[in-house]
Structure formats: structure tokens, C-alpha cells
Amino acid sequence: MEFRIERTALTDAVAWAARVLPTRSPVPVLGGLLLEAADGRLSISGLDYEASARIEVAAETVRAGKVLVMGRRLLDVCRVLPEKVVECAVEGSRFSLTSDGARFGLSVLPFDDYPALPPLPAVLGEVDAEEFAAAVAHVAVAAGRDDALPTLTGIRLALDGDTMTLAATDRYRFAVRTLAWKPDADRDRDGDGVAADVVVSARRLTEIARSFGPGGLVRLALDGGSAGFELAGMRTTVRLLDGRLPRHDKLFTMTGAVTAETDRAPLVEAVKRVAVVAEGGSPLHLTFSEGSVLLQAGYEDDVASQRLPAVLEGAEDITVAFNPAYLMDALGSFDAPVIRFELMGPGQRAMVTGRTPGADTTDPRPATHQHLLMSAKPLL
Known part of the structure; x- marks a missing residue:
């Protein structure tokens, strides 16, 4: 495996994928990032048992291949590399990074125990990235922080036709935000709209929404156990929380206020x-x-x-x-x-x-x- 890439592009991609890496894990390989180079593209992916992330960027492929290295150490190295083109290659049991005279060699991790990246669930539609990030931020402040009540640490994501509702509560406050989104036409053949009602970790959803930046349309994907989000070569999944947040309809009726x-x-x-x-x-x-x-x-x-x-x-x-x-x-x-x-x-x-x-x-x-x-x- 050998490829060349601009230092900024490499650093940004590694940082984006490294967001999901666990701080501590009994399985050491889960601290790794998988780099795969082929056909002028470099994909970088990471995962733990709750979330996964995969990003694809342009890179000059000299020799196709893949390598698994410790993600946080790789990110530290990328941040101190000179602002030049970085030449990366697998050399025996090491992954080397060379730029403008600076050279680093990182130990390679074995692939045997590294789990497969979960597939993206079925895509249900698209939502504006900037509006989605703002809406998540608006309601996330009301999400609970008590891990003994895991459902309350999440954000309710409900789809009803062309309306998306985000809601969060810690029992002392309740924030709700609605916004427009575009259901996938293939998922709405009968014209009744796309419907879903799930709970996603507020911390994870906030990280995801922020990471996409202000431009473009985020593709939203859901199945019975996970939510997926995709934009411009960036793809991430997160496991859904069990349970349901309470409905807010009656609480929000303020007759006589x-x-x-x-x-x-x-x-x-x-x-x-x-x-x-x-x-x-x-x-x-x-x-x-x-x-x-x-x-x-x-x-x-x-x-x-x-x-x-x-x-x-x-x-x-x-x-x-x-x-x-x-x-x-x-x-x-x-x-x-x-x-x-x-x-x-x-x-x-x-x-x-x-x-x-x-x-x-x-x-x-x-x-x-x-x-x-x-x-x-x-x-x-």
C-alpha cells in the first residue's frame, strides 16, 4: 500500500473518522483506524460498538492496499506534519508517513480481530445540513446527563411526511424543534409520506450534525437498530437507544397562560x-x-x-x-x-x-x- 495526499486533507479526514473511537476499550483494535487506498481514493474508517464513521477523499494511489493503525496516534502525527504533500506507505510491520524531510513510522495492527464496518441502513430522505445542525443544537441542551436513565440522554427523531421533529427532555425541561426535510420518492410511492420515531444519543447526534459543516444535504437512513447519516463522502452510523421519549403534546398545551x-x-x-x-x-x-x-x-x-x-x-x-x-x-x-x-x-x-x-x-x-x-x- 502506498499513496500521496495533501497534509490538510489527510488530517481533516483522520480527525473526522477518529471522532467515534472509544476512549478506552477492552478490544485494542477498536482504537484503530482502517485506511484503504485504491483508484485515486483514500477511505478512512473507525468504529466502536455504538457508532461508526467512514470518510473518502482524493489521494494519488501508487499501490492499492489497506492498513490498520492506532487512530489517535495517527491524528497526533498528522497534526505535526509539515504543510506539504504526505507520502504514506506500508513497509513491513510499519506504516510510514513522510513529508518535507519529516518521517514517522507507526506500528500496524492485525486485521483478524477488527470487526466489519456496519452497512448504512435504508436511506429515507434528505435534510439541509445547516438547518439540521442548528435544530439538533437547539434541543440537545435539554437532554438528560444521567446514564442511569439512558433513554432520557437521547434526542427523539420523528418523521411524519415532510416534517422532522427533534425533541429532548431531562424531566425538568423539554425542548422541541420541527423542520422540513425531503422524503425519498422511492420510499413514498403511495404518497402517504415516510414515518419513523426513534431515539438517538444526544451526544452522538450533536457530534454528527456538527461534523458535516454548513453546506449540502444530509442523507438520513434508518432501520430497526441504527441511524445513518451521509454527506459528500462522509458516512456515519449510530446505534439507536432503547425506549421512547414521552410525547410532549399535552405538556405543550398552555391554555389560559x-x-x-x-x-x-x-x-x-x-x-x-x-x-x-x-x-x-x-x-x-x-x-x-x-x-x-x-x-x-x-x-x-x-x-x-x-x-x-x-x-x-x-x-x-x-x-x-x-x-x-x-x-x-x-x-x-x-x-x-x-x-x-x-x-x-x-x-x-x-x-x-x-x-x-x-x-x-x-x-x-x-x-x-x-x-x-x-x-x-x-x-x-
Whole structure:
């Protein structure tokens, strides 16, 4: 095996494939990356028991072949190589990399115990890479972190016709984002649309969505046990989580709610400022009244407050309290200049959405991005 490739292209490809490598594994070969060169292309793949990744890039093939080397060590080497063409070759039991006088030799791993890369499941359709990455980021902040409740560490990915719904909850907050996607015509011959409802690890899905970058259409593939994503020579799979996330329909019904609006940027800065004195999980209080909202935190000796302009409808005043970190996560997931609160009362549900000035607030359609918070107790 022998090939030549630009150092940047090699480094980027190795880094992309190495994302899925386990930090620790009882099977040493799972720390390896498989490099295969043939017909002017270099493919690099890696896997563990939860996910796999394979990327293909252009490379001058001198002699076709394949080699398995430790992935993280290879990435370290690629990062320090001179910014020149890299000549790579298998020489006996070593894989050599040479560039502008610098030379490295890495031990070759045996192929015998290396598992086959899982195939990509059936492709169901395509979604814009940039919109998909933004949507995943919006809901991932609400996913659980407790591995004792593995389903809650995932993101629900539901397909219904040409609508994709992403949702996540840790029982104290619930984020939902909908976006358009394009079902594969061959999968929708009867015109009823493509339907699916699965749970994918929030950490894995966030990594995948970010890795594709801002351009192109991501091909989405699903079967009974895994999800696959493919774009421009990059292909990755991830094992689905068992179980189902709870439905959010009833929780998101805010009949009789009091509504309040304030500018997002000043609110974010005020929450950061006032929350400095909120220690030990103490809440941050927001008191909405006609024309303003008062933020308060702290008890006895250390206290902080700040008042901001706000618009309140449906009550003379109302006070709610949130975990400051949860509130910051929610506010940070919005891009809209105005934040809209729908408040059921102290200790109850609060819906957070974004709004652009001039938008129709009477539109009966639900917002594409909604974040539900509870002030004192779990939602579920």
C-alpha cells in the first residue's frame, strides 16, 4: 500500500473518522483506524460498538492496499506534519508517513480481530445540513446527563411526511424543534409520506450534525437498530437507544397562560449577571409587571437584581422562578431578538419561544422551536 495526499486533507479526514473511537476499550483494535487506498481514493474508517464513521477523499494511489493503525496516534502525527504533500506507505510491520524531510513510522495492527464496518441502513430522505445542525443544537441542551436513565440522554427523531421533529427532555425541561426535510420518492410511492420515531444519543447526534459543516444535504437512513447519516463522502452510523421519549403534546398545551415578552440579548446578560449570587441550586426569580421584568437572586447577605423593559398580557403581575443554568440553556438556544414567555403560574410550566418583531402573534401554528421549563418539580 502506498499513496500521496495533501497534509490538510489527510488530517481533516483522520480527525473526522477518529471522532467515534472509544476512549478506552477492552478490544485494542477498536482504537484503530482502517485506511484503504485504491483508484485515486483514500477511505478512512473507525468504529466502536455504538457508532461508526467512514470518510473518502482524493489521494494519488501508487499501490492499492489497506492498513490498520492506532487512530489517535495517527491524528497526533498528522497534526505535526509539515504543510506539504504526505507520502504514506506500508513497509513491513510499519506504516510510514513522510513529508518535507519529516518521517514517522507507526506500528500496524492485525486485521483478524477488527470487526466489519456496519452497512448504512435504508436511506429515507434528505435534510439541509445547516438547518439540521442548528435544530439538533437547539434541543440537545435539554437532554438528560444521567446514564442511569439512558433513554432520557437521547434526542427523539420523528418523521411524519415532510416534517422532522427533534425533541429532548431531562424531566425538568423539554425542548422541541420541527423542520422540513425531503422524503425519498422511492420510499413514498403511495404518497402517504415516510414515518419513523426513534431515539438517538444526544451526544452522538450533536457530534454528527456538527461534523458535516454548513453546506449540502444530509442523507438520513434508518432501520430497526441504527441511524445513518451521509454527506459528500462522509458516512456515519449510530446505534439507536432503547425506549421512547414521552410525547410532549399535552405538556405543550398552555391554555389560559399569561404571556410576557422581552428582548433576548439584554435578558441573557441580566441572567448571567444576577445569577452570580445564586448558589447551591437556588432559583432566579422573574417578576413580570406592566412594562418591566425584575430579575432577583440570592438570599440574606448576597443578593442581586436588575430590571428590564417587558410587555405583560393577561395579568397585573406574575412571579416565576427557574434554575439559572436551565434558563440560560433555554435562552441560548434561540436566535430570535425577542423572547416570549407563556406562564401558567408560580411552580408550574413555562413555555419559552422566540419571536421576530413584526411577526404575527395570532398565527395558530405552533412555533418551530419551543422550550418548556419547570420552576420547582419535574415535568414527568
